[in-house]
Amino acid sequence: xxxxxxxxxxxxxxxxxxxxxxxxxxxxxxxxxxxxxxxxxxxxxxxxxxxxxxxxxxxxxxxxxxxxxxxxxxxxxxxxxxxxxxxxxxxxxxxxxxxxxxxxxxxxxxxxxx
Amino acid sequence: xxxxxxxxxxxxxxxxxxxxxxxxxxxxxxxxxxxxxxxxxxxxxxxxxxxxxxxxxxxxxxxxxxxxxxxxxxxxxxxxxxxxxxxxxxxxxxxxxxxxxxxxxxxxxxx
Numbered sequence: 001x002x003x004x005x006x007x008x009x010x011x012x013x014x015x016x017x018x019x020x021x022x023x024x025x026x027x028x029x030x031x032x033x034x035x036x037x038x039x040x041x042x043x044x045x046x047x048x049x050x051x052x053x054x055x056x057x058x059x060x061x062x063x064x065x066x067x068x069x070x071x072x073x074x075x076x077x078x079x080x081x082x083x084x085x086x087x088x089x090x091x092x093x094x095x096x097x098x099x100x101x102x103x104x105x106x107x108x109x110x111x112x113x114x
Numbered sequence: 115x116x117x118x119x120x121x122x123x124x125x126x127x128x129x130x131x132x133x134x135x136x137x138x139x140x141x142x143x144x145x146x147x148x149x150x151x152x153x154x155x156x157x158x159x160x161x162x163x164x165x166x167x168x169x170x171x172x173x174x175x176x177x178x179x180x181x182x183x184x185x186x187x188x189x190x191x192x193x194x195x196x197x198x199x200x201x202x203x204x205x206x207x208x209x210x211x212x213x214x215x216x217x218x219x220x221x222x223x224x225x
Contacts, residue, residue, distance in 0.1 A: 004157075043158070043201065043215040056212060091157050099212050100145055100205040105157030 002026075004106035006092050012112045018080040021109045023092030024073055033093040033103060034067055034077050043091075048099065049075065082113045116141040118204050120216035127223050130191050135200055135219045138184040143207035147185050149178050150201040152218070158201055161187075192223045 005024040013019055025032045033048040047057040052069045060067070064083070069075040079086055093105040117140045127133055137147070146165050150158035162171040164180040171178045175196065177188040187200055199220045203213040 042217045043203075045212055048212075093157070102148075102160045102163065103213070104160070107155070107157050 004092055004094055004104055006090075006106035006109050008109055009107065010110045010112075012114065013082055015083055015113055016081045017113075018078065019082045019086075019111060019113075021077040021090050021092075021111070023075045023077070023106060025075070025092070025094030026104055027073070029094035029096055029104075030072075031095045031098055031103075032069060032075050033091075033095075033099075034075070035091040035093060035105075037089045037091060037108070038087075046077070050098070079111075082111075084113045087112050116204075116206055116214055118202060118214050118216040120200075120202055120219050122219060123217070124220040125222070127189075127192055127221070129193055129223055129225050132188070132190045132192070134189070135187040135221070136184060137187070137202035137216055139204050141204055141206045141214070144204055145207050146205040147180055148203045148205070148213065149185070149187055150203065152199045152201055161200075189221070192221075194223050194225055197221055197223045 007022045030051050034046040035043050036046055037043045046059045047067045048055055049069045065079055067077045089108040089110050091105050091108045093103045095101050095103045119138050121136045146163050148163050149161040151161055152158045162178040167182045169180050175190050179186045199218040201215055201218045203215040205213050
């Protein structure tokens with residue numbers, strides 16, 4: 001199994017630019033999660049989907065952030081416009097049956113906004 | 115407010131020197147407690163799930179235990195390859211179906 005695949009692995013962008021992070025979950029997993037990790041706040045859940053439907057987006061910081069899951073094998077997290085405080089590692093993760101079961105993380109997308 | 119606190123923040127051990135990491139929680143209803151390992155530049159990797167007080171799980175040099183207020187990750191005779199950040203997370207009930215992660219303990223094991 002290839003695991004959760006994220007792209008890009010690293011992105012450096014200028015403030016105000018649009019950033020799109022991509023994720024392919026493990027095949028057969030019904031749940032997909034987007035997390036953000038920073039030194040100050042640790043690992044935070046931004047949003048998660050069940051069967052491509054957003055279930056809880058209460059962690060999305062503000063309207064500049066949006067996430068979509070058009071099909072079972074692809075999701076995007078978009079930041080528009082980006083700000084320096086968005087600099088973080090963004091992880092995509094998936095699980096077979098929800099937050100209470102083993103969650104498998106991708107290797108992360110390292111975002112730097114200058 | 116639901117909280118997960120890990121201690122210590124960082125721990126330095128000599129190879130073979132056993133120790134324990136702590137994860138204490140204050141949550142409305144615990145449905146499960148998870149331990150993850152995170153290597154630099156990588157995503158967290160699942161280690162254990164514990165569901166009820168008194169439960170224990172083991173894997174190689176690691177043993178996780180759970181009480182009603184906290185969990186311990188015991189590391190016996192650690193090796194340098196055990197160096198990583200160890201994260202605990204709680205799955206809570208009460209309408210909030212999500213994991214809450216602690217800040218982690220950075221473990222360094224020196225030869």
